[in-house]
Amino acid sequence: MSKPGLNTLKPGANYFAKELDSFVSSTDVVLLSTNDSQIFSDPERQYKVIHEFDGFFEHSSDDGEKYFREKKAYVVEKV
Template sequence: MSQYRLSNIEVGKNYLAKELDSFVSTTDVVVLSNNESQLFTDPERQYKVTGAFDGFFEHSSNDGEKYFREKKAYIVEKV
């Protein structure tokens, strides 16, 4: 799968699931998909990157606090 290795993805562009799989495997990111848990089940399915954020808030179940995580997050939708 090394031929699909991406170092960056861009909002507005389409990518195959196998390309996103490689990107997620080699990059510290979060990917949110409207295809729920089936994002990587069909390697040839196309997804469009519809949004990107530099971080997000996460609730800690340990202390009940909310923390901002500086971690790139992408929103993808199946095409």
């Protein structure tokens, strides 16, 4: 399993919610979960990384334009 201080997640690997919590707190990433807002409610629940993206498009409410953000994004699902 992974160690504290993760700097990346691997697609196909499982992680405890507490590991994902630490990862998100220390890394500039986006984490999308199929478990809605309950991802951190049980620190021992495991999640599998389904997809990894190098970036995403984001709509700016300031100017109405869409911009590509080069920022890691991961999709995880409850195991």
